[in-house]
Amino acid sequence: MTEAAPTTRRRRARGSLSREEILAAAREIVERDGLRQLSLPTLAKQLHSGVTSIYWYFDSKDALVDALAHVVLQDVHQQLPAPGDGRWDAELVDYFVAFHDLLETLPAYREIVAFAPGSIAHSTLTRGAQRRLEAGLSLLRSAGLSEADAAAGFGACLNFTRGFVALEHGAALPTRDGSDLAGLNEIGEEQYRHGLTLIVAGIKAQAEGRL
């Protein structure tokens, strides 16, 4: 009765922790419960480690979230599909719709983009991601656009996609009254596709010298 119950495991072995393991555990928590539930005590519990052990690998919680964003983004870019060989404008739409669907599917990405957009912005592109994006970019070159125009057009699609996903988060609630202006606040797959189609049509107009 005088001793505390020895319910929990004791001390972790010396070299048993790592950045990778910490990030994997953090990701699991974020996918399961959302970024707001990610605290250092929760994370330590999941790792069976002391809370302060985490500080050996990351300077702060913010730094940890930055690193997590980086890992998740790498995953996203790795899963980017290669464009097919149909007409460039149709392929470009498909390419980004796939991108959009991918982002929608990854809860961790949505969580971070919604609650720590800064961490996403900090993350630089890896070499592999650059190659994937290059493939999309080349679609635009094949439309006969100058290098600068192609990059700008691709960037517009990219920005639209990223921004749209940021918007989609938390917009899943029912509208509170019926006074919605022709569904202007509606946000979803259909609205995404429409905006993207318009941008691509704009690029096409530019390629044909009608801008």
Added chain:
Amino acid sequence: MTEAAPTTRRRRARGSLSREEILAAAREIVERDGLRQLSLPTLAKQLHSGVTSIYWYFDSKDALVDALAHVVLQDVHQQLPAPGDGRWDAELVDYFVAFHDLLETLPAYREIVAFAPGSIAHSTLTRGAQRRLEAGLSLLRSAGLSEADAAAGFGACLNFTRGFVALEHGAALPTRDGSDLAGLNEIGEEQYRHGLTLIVAGIKAQAEGRL
């Protein structure tokens, strides 16, 4: 020596607090120090009130932030410019560029969109805001689009704008290495304008039956 120093004011008068005053103080903190600095203790200090007094007017901190988002959004919509009477496509671009600049100018909006996008999504449009938006919408009707196409096109511009602003926040840091793919991560006024121009060109193509 035995008494605590009576440095601070005593108790607030009975009916002296209000939702409005609380929101105004909260807004001041957000504009000055950012949303992350907004805590109930800080807020209470600014109000010279007890921390728990705030709970008489708001159920939770989240509810308070929701209300703050609503107030700020109302301001934004009230400042929306009326479109001029030039060509519809040029006017539409100007209309949204003004919108974008407005959002950029209001730190409170940026803070909330960045750190509490959910609160923005919850907010419904007031009647006044609807009238302002109607003016922009009518630009599209004058292009000869169907009601549905006009609303969809306007919505695309709106979504692009909102999403873009969400992206801009925290993207103000210098890129960490030079491997940036033709400045694809660049985000600013120029990129905004370009994306918007493409969307409008796409709408034009649609209006002329080229989509």
Added chain:
DNA sequence: ACCTGAACACCGTTCAAGT
């Protein structure tokens, strides 16, 4: 009806150890 402090269960971070 409206304002309040005490108390609670949480945070992130620093520091001075243990091994």
Added chain:
DNA sequence: ACCTGAACACCGTTCAAGT
């Protein structure tokens, strides 16, 4: 070198009062 608990200065929220 790597892991740890104690301690600190914060949070948001509940509750049982005061007026």
